[in-house]
Amino acid sequence: MFLAAAALSLLGYPSLNLLGYHLTFDAEMSAPADMSQFINSFSNGNTTLWNNKEAENYVPYGANPVNPYGFTNGALVITAVPVENNGLPYTSGMLCTCGIFSQSSGYFEIRAMTPAAAGFWPAFWMLPNGEGYPEIDTMEQPNNSGTITEYWTHTSTPTDSSGGFTNTHTNVTTGYHTYGFMWTPTTIQYVFDGHFIGSPHATPPSLMGLPMYLLANLAVGGIGSWPGPPPNGAVSTYSIDYIRAFSNDPTVPAVQQQPISSPDGVDTTPMLVPPTPPVPRPIGRGQDALVLQVAEDAYAGNAQFTIAVDGQQEGGVQTVRAWHSFGQTQAFTVLGNFAKAPHVVTVNFLNNAQGINGDCNLYVVGATINGAPITDAVLNNYGGGAQNFNFKADGPAPLTIGAGPDQFIFGISEDKFNGNAHYTIAVDGRRQGGIQVATALHGDGQTQSVHVLGNFGPGAHTETVDFRDGAPPGSNTPNRNLYIDSLSYNGWPTPGGQAAMVHSGTVTFTTPATGPDTLVLNMTEDAFQGDAQAQVIIDGKILGTPTVTNPNSAGVPEQFTYTGNFGGTTAPHTVVVTFMNDAYVGPGQDRNLYVQSMTFDGNSVAGTTSLMRQGPVTFQLSAGE
Numbered sequence: 001m002f003l004a005a006a007a008l009s010l011l012g013y014p015s016l017n018l019l020g021y022h023l024t025f026d027a028e029m030s031a032p033a034d035m036s037q038f039i040n041s042f043s044n045g046n047t048t049l050w051n052n053k054e055a056e057n058y059v060p061y062g063a064n065p066v067n068p069y070g071f072t073n074g075a076l077v078i079t080a081v082p083v084e085n086n087g088l089p090y091t092s093g094m095l096c097t098c099g100i101f102s103q104s105s106g107y108f109e110i111r112a113m114t115p116a117a118a119g120f121w122p123a124f125w126m127l128p129n130g131e132g133y134p135e136i137d138t139m140e141q142p143n144n145s146g147t148i149t150e151y152w153t154h155t156s157t158p159t160d161s162s163g164g165f166t167n168t169h170t171n172v173t174t175g176y177h178t179y180g181f182m183w184t185p186t187t188i189q190y191v192f193d194g195h196f197i198g199s200p201h202a203t204p205p206s207l208m209g210l211p212m213y214l215l216a217n218l219a220v221g222g223i224g225s226w227p228g229p230p231p232n233g234a235v236s237t238y239s240i241d242y243i244r245a246f247s248n249d250p251t252v253p254a255v256q257q258q259p260i261s262s263p264d265g266v267d268t269t270p271m272l273v274p275p276t277p278p279v280p281r282p283i284g285r286g287q288d289a290l291v292l293q294v295a296e297d298a299y300a301g302n303a304q305f306t307i308a309v310d311g312q313q314e315g316g317v318q319t320v321r322a323w324h325s326f327g328q329t330q331a332f333t334v335l336g337n338f339a340k341a342p343h344v345v346t347v348n349f350l351n352n353a354q355g356i357n358g359d360c361n362l363y364v365v366g367a368t369i370n371g372a373p374i375t376d377a378v379l380n381n382y383g384g385g386a387q388n389f390n391f392k393a394d395g396p397a398p399l400t401i402g403a404g405p406d407q408f409i410f411g412i413s414e415d416k417f418n419g420n421a422h423y424t425i426a427v428d429g430r431r432q433g434g435i436q437v438a439t440a441l442h443g444d445g446q447t448q449s450v451h452v453l454g455n456f457g458p459g460a461h462t463e464t465v466d467f468r469d470g471a472p473p474g475s476n477t478p479n480r481n482l483y484i485d486s487l488s489y490n491g492w493p494t495p496g497g498q499a500a501m502v503h504s505g506t507v508t509f510t511t512p513a514t515g516p517d518t519l520v521l522n523m524t525e526d527a528f529q530g531d532a533q534a535q536v537i538i539d540g541k542i543l544g545t546p547t548v549t550n551p552n553s554a555g556v557p558e559q560f561t562y563t564g565n566f567g568g569t570t571a572p573h574t575v576v577v578t579f580m581n582d583a584y585v586g587p588g589q590d591r592n593l594y595v596q597s598m599t600f601d602g603n604s605v606a607g608t609t610s611l612m613r614q615g616p617v618t619f620q621l622s623a624g625e
Contacts, residue, residue, distance in 0.1 A: 001494060001496060002043040008045070011200065014106075014129070014195070014196050014300065014301075015194055015195055015196075015410065015421075016180065016191050016194045016195065016196065017298070017471065017612070018246055018270055018271060018272055019271065019272065019273065019274055019323065020106060020248050020272070020297075020325070021106075021107060021245060021246040021247060021248045021249070021270075021272055022252075022254040022272060022580065022581055022614060023244065023245075023246055023254060023255055023256075023257055023270065023581075024101075024103060024106065024245045024246060024247045024252050024253065024254060024255060025037075025097070025101050025103070025214070025243070025244060025245035025255060025447070026242070026243075026244050026245075026255055026256075026257060026258050026260075027242060027243045027244075028074075028241075028242045028258040028259065028260060028261055029071070029074075029075055029076035029240050029242055029243070029260035029261075030071065030074045030075070030240060030258075030259070031071060032061070032071065034076070035061045035341070037097065037100060037101065037207070038096055038097060038100065039096050039097075039098060039100070039501075040058055040059065040060045040093065040094055040096065040098065040285065041058060041060075041094070041096065041389065042098070042215075043096070043098040043129070043130065043213075045070045045101070046061070048086070049087065049219070050488070052219070052220075052226070053222045053223065053224045053225040054088075054121070054220060054221065054222055054225060054239035055088055055089050055090050055217055055220040055221060055222035055225070055229060055584055056080055056085075056091065056092040056218075056220040056221050057085040057086040057087075057088045057089060057090070057091060057258060057536065057546075058092055058093060058094040059085060059091055059092075059094075059548040061095065062494070063091075063578075065083070065235035066081055066083045066085070066091045066142065067241045068080065068092050068093035068218075069093050072188070072263070072366055073261075073263040074241070074261025074262060074263045074604060075176075075239050075240060075241050075261070075263040076239070076240045077237050077238070077239045077240075078092065078093040078094075078217075078218045078237065078238045078239075078240070078354055079092075079093075079095075079218075079236070079237045080092035080120060080218050080220050080235065080236055080237075080238075081235050082233050082234070082235065082275060082452055088222075089220075090220040092157050092217070092218045092220060093216075093217070093218060093271075093435065094215065094216065094217030094218070094540060095215065095216045095217065095240075095243070095365075096213065096214070096215050096217075097212075097213045097214045097215075098127075098129070098427050099416075100213075101213060101214065101245070102128075102129050102211040102212055102213040103211060103212065103245055103247060103252065104207075104209050104210050104211045104212065104250070105183045105184055105185055105190075105203075105207075105249070106182070106183060106245055106247040106248070106249070107180060107182050107183070107245070107246040107247075108138065108180060108183070108214060108244075108245050108246075109178055109179065109180035109243070109244050109246075110124040110138070110139065110178070110179050110180075110182045110216060110240060110242070110243050110244075110594070111126070111177070111178045111179075111240070111241035111242050111268060112137075112139075112175050112176065112177070112179065112216075112238065112239060112240045112241065113173065113174075113175060113177070113238075114141045114151070114172055114173050114174050114496065115143070115145070115218070115232055115236035115237055115238055115573070116148050116173035116174075116236075117143070117231075117236040118143050118228070118230060118231070119143070119220065119221045119227050119229050119230025119231065119234065120140070120143065120218060120219070120221070120227070120230055120234075120236040120238075121140065121142050121143075121216070121219035121220065121225075121226070121227050122140070122141055122216075122218050122219075123137065123139060123141075123215070123217055123219065123236040124137075124138045124139045124179055124215070124216045124243075125137045125138060125139075125140070125215050126138070126181070126212040126213065126214055126215065127212060127213060127215065127217075128210050128211065128212050128213075129211050129213060130146060130177055130257060132474055133155055133156070133157075134154040134155075134158070134204070134206050134207060134210070135154070135155075135157075135609055136154075136156075136181060136183075136212065137150050137153060137154035137155075137156075137157055138153060138179050138180065138181040138190065138211070139152070139161070139179035139570060140152040140153075140154070140179075141172070142221070142226045142227035143227055146443060147167070147379050148171050148172065148173045149167055149168050149169055149170055150165040150166060150167050150168070151165065151166060151172060151179070152164070152165055152166075153166060153190045153197075153198075153404070155188065155204070155451065157204040157206040157207060158204075158206050159173075159204045159205060159206060159370075160204040162201075163402050164198075165300040166192060166197055166198070166463070168192060168193075171361075172391055175264065175609040176239070176241050176262075176264055176266070177192065177193050177264065178191070178194060179191070179192060180192075182196070182200075182204065183203065183207070183357075185203060185208070186202065186203055187200040187201065187202060187203055188201065188203050188204075188207070189201075193262055195245075203362070204297075210538060212247070212417065214243060216238075216240060216243060217238075217555070218236070218237075218238040225310055226489065228621065229230070229339065231332075232310055235476070239263070240317075241261075241262060241263055242260075242268065244270070245281055246270070246272075248335050250582045250584075250614040250615065251582075251584050251613070252530065252584075253529060253582075253583035253584060253585060253591075254530075254580075254581035254582060254591075254614070255529070255530070255581075256530050256581070256625065257269070257270070259425040260433065260549065260625070271593070272580075272582075273326060273535060273578070274321075274326055274328065274543070275323075275332045276540075276542060277320075277321040277322040277326075277328055277540075278321070278330075279330070279405065280288055280318065280330060280331070280332050280333070280560075281330060281333050281351055282333040282334070283307065283314050283315035283318075283332065283334045283335065284314050284315060284334055284335045284336050284529075285335050285336075285399045286335045286336035286338075287335075287337055287397030287400065288335065288336050288337060288338040288341070288369065288370055288397050288398055289333055289334075289335055289368075289369070289370055289371075289398050289449065289451065290309070290333070290334040290335075290336065290338070290345070290367065290368075290369050290391070291328040291331050291332070291333045291334075291367060291368045291369075292307065292331070292332045292345075292347070292364055292366075292367045292377070293330070293331055293364065293365045293366045293367065294318075294322065294325060294329060294330050294332055294335070294362070294363065294364055294365070295320065295322045295323065295324035295328060295329050295330070295362075295363045296320045296321070296322065296323065296361065296362055296363065296364055297323075297324055297325065297358070297360060297361040297526045298323070298358075299353050299354070299355065299356075299358035299359050299360040299361060299469045300351075300353040300360060301351065301353070302319050302320060302321055302427070303319070303320050303349065303351065303360055303361065303362045303462050304317050304318065304319050304320075304349075304350045304555060305320070305347055305348055305349050305353045305362055306316070306318065306347075306348045306350065307332065307345065307346070307347055307348075308345070308346040308348070308378060309334065309336060309338070309343055309344070309346075310344055311344070311346070312336045315334070316599070317350065317542055318564040319331075320362065322540065324361070324363050324365075325616065326535075326537070326576065326577030326578065326616060327540060327574060327578075327618060328537070328540045329365055329366075329536045329539075329540045330540075332370065335397055337397060337505055338397075340368070340392065341392065342390055342391075342392050343391055343392065344386060344388055344389075344390055345367070345377075345389065345390070345391065346386050346387070346388050346389075347364055347381070347386065347387055348361070348385065348386040349362040349381040349384045349385060349386075349387075349454075350384070351384070351386075352381075352382075352383055352384030356372075357404045358380070359381070361381060361382050362379075362381040363379065363380055363381070364377060364378060364379040364381075364387075364389075365378060366378060366393070367389065368425075368480065369392075369587075370397075370398050370449045371409065371411070371449050371604055374389065374391045376389060376391075377389045377604070378388075378389070378496070383557055384400070389408060389467070396439045396440045396446065396448040397413035397448075398448065398449035398450070398451055399436065399448060399450045400437075400450075400451045400453065400494050401425070401432050401450065401451065401452045401453065402433060402452055402453040402454045403453050403454070404411065404453045404454040404455045404456070404524045405453075405455065406450055406453065406454055406455060406456040406457065406489070406490055407452070407453050407489070407490055408427065408452040408456075408463060408487065408488070408489050408511075409449055409450070409451055409452075409487070409488045410449070410450040410452065410463075410465070410484060410486070410487055411448070411449060411450075411484070411485035411486035411487070412438055412440065412447065412450050412465075412483065412484060412485065413440040413441065413442035413446055413447045413448065413482075413483045413485055414436065414438035414439070414440065414441065414442055414480060414481065414483065415441075415442055415443065415480055415481040415483075416441065416480055417478065417480040418480065419425070419469075419479075419480070420437070420438055420480070420585055421434065421438040421447075421467065421469065421470065421480045421481070421482045422435050422437055422467075422468045423435070423436055423438065423462070423465055423466060423467050423468060423470050423482055424436065424463055424466045424468065425450070425452055425464070425466075426463070426464040426466070427452060427454065427456060427461060427463055427464075428456070428461055428462055429464075432452045432454065433452075435468065435541075436450065438482060440483060442481070442483045442485075447483075447486070456489075458514050460511060461510070461511045462508055462509070462510055462512065463487065463494070463508070463509045463510075463511065464506050464507070464508045464509075464624065465484055465501070465503050465506065465507050465576070466505070466506045467481070467482040467501040467505060467506070467593070468501070468505075469504065469505060470482060470501060470502065470503050470504040470505075471502065471504065472502050472503065472504060473503045473504065473505060474503070475503065479502070481500065481501060482499065482501040482503050483499070483500050483501070484498055484499040484500075484501070484507065484509075485496065485498060485556070488622055489511045492508075492564065492566065492572045493568060494511045496509065517545070517563065517564055517568055517600070517601055518561060518562070518564035518600070518602070519536075519538060519561070519562045519563075519566065519575065519598070519599075519600050520559060520562075520565050520597075520598065520599045520600075521546075521559070521560045521563050521577070521595060521597075521598050522558070522559050522560075522597045522598070523546070523548045523550075523557055523560065523593065523594060523595055524550050524551060524552035524555075524557050524594045524596055525548040525549070525550065525551065525552060525557055525591070525592065525593055525594065526551070526552055526553075526557075526590055526591055527549075527551065527590040528583050528584075528585075528590055528591040528593060529591065530581070530583070530591070531547050531548060531549050532547070532548045532579065532580075532581065532591055532592065532593040532617075533545060533546070533547050533548070533579075533580040533581045534546055534579060534580060534593055535576075535577070535578040535579055535580055536547065536562065536575070536576075536577055537558070537574055537575070537576040537577075537578070538562075538564075538566055538573055538574070538575050538576075539566070539574055540574075541564075543562040544557035544560070544562060545580065546560045548593060549581045552592070552594050555598040557594075557597070566600075568601065569600065569601050569621075571602065572620065572621060573600065573620075573621040574619070574620060574621070575598070575600075575605070575618070575619040575621060576616050577595055577609075577611070577616065577617055577619070578616040578617075579592075579593040579594075579611040579614050579615060579617075580614065580617075581610075581614065582612075582613050583612035592611065592612050593610075594608060594609070594610050594611070594612065595609040595617070596608050597610070598619065600621055605619060605621055
């Protein structure tokens with residue numbers, strides 16, 4: 001089942017994905033206080049394993065005359081020394097969560113540096129409460145395999161006894177590595193440095209719903225043992241950065257992440273919520289902008305798709321990284337010259353996948369053409385293949401000026417008189433492009449989208465439009481006029497971004513670093529083993545991760561306020577509140593989150609919503625709310 005004496009290349013093995021999981025056990029092993037999460041013996045009180053012919057006796061933290069536990073550079077170092085103890089020639093240390101923490105299914109991981117010396121026997125493993133069998137050995141390294149790049153994994157149950165050495169092609173004794181065990185209700189599989197190894201196989205019946213506790217120890221081989229005895233007088237160490245456990249079962253209590261103290265400076269923060277997805281580069285060239293808002297359920301890789309307009313594929317294969325379950329979307333922009341005629345957009349989902357651990361799906365949650373919403377541009381693709389929606393481009397084609405990741409979009413129109421209106425645009429005092437010609441007729445309700453691209457960056461900006469051939473200032477002579485109908489920056493409308501220019505001259509707008517819109521959430525909690533934490537997202541953008549401290553029983557909600565350029569009440573919005581750290585043991589021992597009320601720009605959005613389990617709840621804000 002698992003790799004036995006075979007080489008492992010991490011390339012080609014899928015990466016571990018903990019999105020949607022929560023932390024249930026965390027020992028960062030940075031200070032003596034972490035030892036309170038462990039005992040230093042087996043569940044029956046034994047302090048060695050005689051049947052393994054081991055040569056060490058495990059002692060408690062702080063034992064005299066030899067204390068094998070020490071903390072250095074943010075890690076626990078267990079040292080096995082040749083000091084006789086309880087009739088055995090070595091004194092060493094072990095960590096055991098029996099009676100303190102156990103869990104059935106989930107993900108369990110240690111980050112450690114193992115000893116290179118022969119005869120020493122580090123391990124990270126699991127046993128059931130009150131029993132010595134079944135057994136899960138996530139990592140053993142007896143150093144008798146002929147190489148310091150190999151380590152042993154083993155599953156031992158009445159219906160499953162499989163194990164073997166994994167060759168990592170890396171010296172695991174000279175640096176820190178992660179060793180993990182993924183256990184779901186249907187499959188089990190081992191993990192090394194964030195990659196699954198070997199093949200998953202069915203969860204043995206004896207493990208179904210069986211709570212198991214964690215052990216980490218530095219054993220020493222005796223005569224006749226698996227690794228054999230160490231050289232006379234040898235000393236060796238087993239360094240542990242952290243031990244963690246995770247679950248995606250909302251009924252399993254969550255714990256707070258302790259401060260990370262990586263001994264080698266590596267950021268080991270677990271990724272339990274997805275990062276903000278990148279903005280893809282525009283596809284194609286042209287004056288019209290078709291924008292699709294796309295999301296996915298990832299499984300066996302990210303969802304991939306192609307976009308075609310009227311049967312012609314635009315660009316290559318696209319990959320989406322926005323998580324639908326977390327309210328994220330990615331904007332895929334197709335540029336082209338789309339005449340004023342009906343068009344058919346085909347989205348072809350290429351890599352549908354379904355397995356016992358998940359399902360890959362693709363979602364188009366909306367689309368626009370030149371900034372105008374496309375009716376019924378919503379596709380939910382659960383089975384792969386092509387789906388369609390239609391659109392029609394109205395008004396003059398958009399105009400694009402410059403290049404870069406940031407984008408101002410001006411909506412510009414004119415009153416034509418003895419020719420078209422001419423203008424220039426400047427951003428932060430610097431002109432963008434040359435003299436432009438307005439062609440959209442204001443009186444006919446038309447507007448032209450002018451896209452100004454560049455590396456403008458975050459923060460406040462000033463935008464200046466110079467109307468070059470209007471009537472002289474102060475003149476009442478009928479003449480051509482120029483209108484700024486709208487203005488936005490990177491998708492957020494600029495407050496006051498409209499102007500009617502009836503004379504030659506300039507008008508200046510300011511795009512603030514923070515916008516005029518205000519989202520207010522009033523929340524309470526039921527606290528248990530810590531306060532409730534939430535994540536707040538609007539239109540796919542993370543606003544914050546507040547911690548709620550006001551008890552629901554007191555009836556006084558805690559207010560959380562977020563400001564920004566959210567597009568005001570003229571556009572629909574999606575707000576996602578995700579309960580991050582549910583915890584439950586029994587009645588009265590339950591952490592819950594309550595959204596008592598919500599307002600957007602002073603308008604009421606939602607009444608009380610109770611989140612009794614971990615996960616998201618979505619609020620749809622219709623235009624005008």
